[in-house]
Amino acid sequence: MIIKIVVAGENQFTRLYQPDADEMLVGVDGGINYIIQMGLTADLGIGDFDSCNIEEVVMACSKVKVFPKEKEKSDLELAILEVKDLHHEKIVIYNGTGGRLDHFIAILNVLIKYSEANIEVVDEHNLMRIISQPTKLVKRDYKYFSLFALEEGTIISLQGFKYPLTNYHLAIHDNLCLSNELVEDGFLEVNNKKILVIESK
The missing domain is CATH 3.40.50.10240 (Thiamin pyrophosphokinase, catalytic domain)
Structure with a gap:
């Protein structure tokens, strides 16, 4: 439901x-x-x-x-x-x-x-959600994919993105992951820390 x-x-x-x-x-x-x-x-x-x-x-x-x-x-x-x-x-x-x-x-x-x-x-224009577990990402009708850490000690890896990352320490107030793009179905790996995810057209 x-x-x-x-x-x-x-x-x-x-x-x-x-x-x-x-x-x-x-x-x-x-x-x-x-x-x-x-x-x-x-x-x-x-x-x-x-x-x-x-x-x-x-x-x-x-x-x-x-x-x-x-x-x-x-x-x-x-x-x-x-x-x-x-x-x-x-x-x-x-x-x-x-x-x-x-x-x-x-x-x-x-x-x-x-x-x-x-x-x-x-x-x-936007879809906003919280992700805290490893998640498969489906490429949808959104151009940009932005991620913001909500907790200290957040480590992420991104696959299927224009700008991939491996074991990156995403600090609170770090804007590195602003306006990334999914180029295909991808995967977000995160170490059980809350991330604000915003998909935008």
Whole structure:
């Protein structure tokens, strides 16, 4: 199952959404409005819904969980906590880029904190995820492939890239792996350290 989470950022969901046979659609706070616009039914609506018509939310969702506006976790993090233990292939977050930078940093924090849940953040030009294990990489419709270390002591090797590497110490704040390119299906080897991976068009 692919869990698709729609947040209330700059709308790209309505242009990017493609239905999958086995999916769970989650509307987070104002993100539910984009699901409503497309005439879809969300499996779950979650948030404080302070910017929504709650009657429309209830009609558009199979299940609704309402939280107070003042709380210690963001609506997105509450959604991740709700679904991360369900059997799934991956979690895809839509509308997470663009708009407020503080919201983007909060989404990045969620991506890192719950990396074991296999979360991707997608927009029209980028796909962002965390990798911490040796991973086969499939060449897709992205030109650039950038990697940033999130932990000290990160050692990586890259195969199938325009600029391959062998046992390279990728330090935090090291930009050597900015705008590399996959020339064929490749392989990323990493020593159990978290790496932020961004594929860009």
